[in-house]
Amino acid sequence: xxxxxxxxxxxxxxxxxxxxxxxxxxxxxxxxxxxxxxxxxxxxxxxxxxxxxxxxxxxxxxxxxxxxxxxxxxxxxxxxxxxxxxxxxxxxxxxxxxxxxxxxxxxxxxxxxxxxxxxxxxxxxxxxxxxxxxxxxxxxxxxxxxxxxxxxxx
Numbered sequence: 001x002x003x004x005x006x007x008x009x010x011x012x013x014x015x016x017x018x019x020x021x022x023x024x025x026x027x028x029x030x031x032x033x034x035x036x037x038x039x040x041x042x043x044x045x046x047x048x049x050x051x052x053x054x055x056x057x058x059x060x061x062x063x064x065x066x067x068x069x070x071x072x073x074x075x076x077x078x079x080x081x082x083x084x085x086x087x088x089x090x091x092x093x094x095x096x097x098x099x100x101x102x103x104x105x106x107x108x109x110x111x112x113x114x115x116x117x118x119x120x121x122x123x124x125x126x127x128x129x130x131x132x133x134x135x136x137x138x139x140x141x142x143x144x145x146x147x148x149x150x151x152x153x154x
Contacts, residue, residue: 101133
């Protein structure tokens with residue numbers, strides 16, 4: 001069950017998020033966003049990976065365990081790294097979301113697929129991954145701003 005490329009990726013993402021948190025402190029709102037990201041990651045993973053078998057992580061035999069750890073560690077780490085450096089203006093945020101979507105799509109193409117961290121029997125990276133990243137990062141950002149307004153107003 002130990003696949004070095006997968007756990008190296010997890011470690012890098014965790015270090016990225018810890019670096020982001022050391023620069024910009026973690027807030028209560030960030031914690032709420034992390035919970036939302038975990039819930040969305042697990043539900044979408046159940047649908048796309050388990051139900052429709054569009055992809056699996058590392059191996060079919062252990063796909064449940066690797067998916068679990070991805071939902072619990074990888075996606076929240078990426079969300080926190082994303083949020084901690086998000087700009088303030090709308091135009092800058094649109095460019096920022098686009099940059100992250102593009103960067104993670106390239107990461108999938110050049111790292112995830114060649115090292116078989118994720119295997120895509122039915123999923124097509126282009127066009128689906130950039131679309132999912134754009135939607136996910138937009139949702140994360142909007143939810144974070146919504147919580148800031150609601151919680152700060154009280």
